[in-house]
Amino acid sequence: MLNLWKIMTHYILIIILVALIYYFGKIFYLNSPSDRTVPKDRPVPSAYVIDLKDSAKRMKDDVQMLAGSIGIRSIFHPDKLKQAKDYIQLRLEEFGDVKEYPYIYEETEVANLELDIFSGSSDESILIIGAHYDTVSTSPGADDNASAIAVLLELARQAKRLKEEQQLKNNLKFLAFTLEEPPAFYTKKMGSRQYVKILKKQGVKIKGMVCLEMVGYKNISPDSQQIPFPLSFRNYPRTGDFIAFLANMASTSILKQLISLTEYKNTVPYEQLVVPGKGRMLPISRLSDHIAFWDNGYPAVMVTDTAFLRNPNYHDYGDKPETLDYHFMAQLVQTLIMLF
Secondary structure (H helix, E strand, O other): OHHHHHHHHHHHHHHHHHHHHHHHHHHHHHOOOOOOOOOOOEOOOHHHOOOHHHHHHHHHHHHHHHHHHHOOOOOOOHHHHHHHHHHHHHHHOOOOOEEEEEEEEOOEEEEEEEEEEOOOOOOOOEEEEEEEOOOOOOOOOHHHHHHHHHHHHHHHHHHHHHHHOOOOOOEEEEEEEOOOOOOOOOOOOOHHHHHHHHHHHHOOOEEEEEEEEOOOOOEOOOOOOOOOOOHHHOOOOOOEOOEEEEEEHHHHHHHHHHHHHOOEOOOOOEEEEEEOOOOOOOHHHOOOOHHHHHOOOOOEEEEEOOHHHOOOOOOOOOOOHHHOOHHHHHHHHHHHHHHO
16 A cells, blocks of 8 residues: 555656646747747738827827826825826726726725726627826836826727727727835735726626736837846847737737737737746736736736836836837837737
């Protein structure tokens, strides 16, 4: 009996080892630099073509309002935070009815904003596009995160157009989250965590979530892009001219969709990163609202310009509207709209 137990233990350990090798081998395979030699020559389907110049102009105006006119949008500046919320709500209402999800953070009322644009298809599952609108107390937050809110607003505009033209394939929720930044970050009072708690209670069927986090800073100078350990051993580009797609293993289906869209003309260059589990082995992968979805079992991909790994103005007063590349942001809109 003892020998049988030893044999069983031996085989169980072998099975576990093989499973681990396969799992981490797959992650290693997925974390390969993109092939920049492949031409982007596929024409965008006509329904999804956007005017990059007009799109860039609208997003520049939104960033200027949020990071220029309003400025610091921190919980430590509640009037400015509310002013930003009111502006975003007004802009979202151009595309449909907006629902407000208020809650209290240390005696201050804050709110997430939600806009639904549904396709009317028989598929009830929903794709969420989300971005936070608050800042740290030391920065006007052009890249972090007015850039992402501007992209979210432009995507909502395009989604409304697609619905009117009967070209919308997916049910969409656009979310502007409050309180992603410290001191609420990683706590239950984080805006996205408050929202996901409601989703779970309502039993909403979620196809996936795309988290927009700092998407406007581009730098074509050599060595402008830092690559963190252990990814520094791979041949990732050292020029900060791409958007990064960050997923966990449970979210690779959305990741693959995103990557497939970069084959079209006028779309954004990309790199990808896939992390095991919920990203806790690589803490740098858990720095935005996607973690509220990962931690509750929902697939989510963060879309980012890589933040402090590229942008020297991260969480600093220098994070101003004039430092962003609005054509780069328009290319991202052209990419993401084809998910819809």
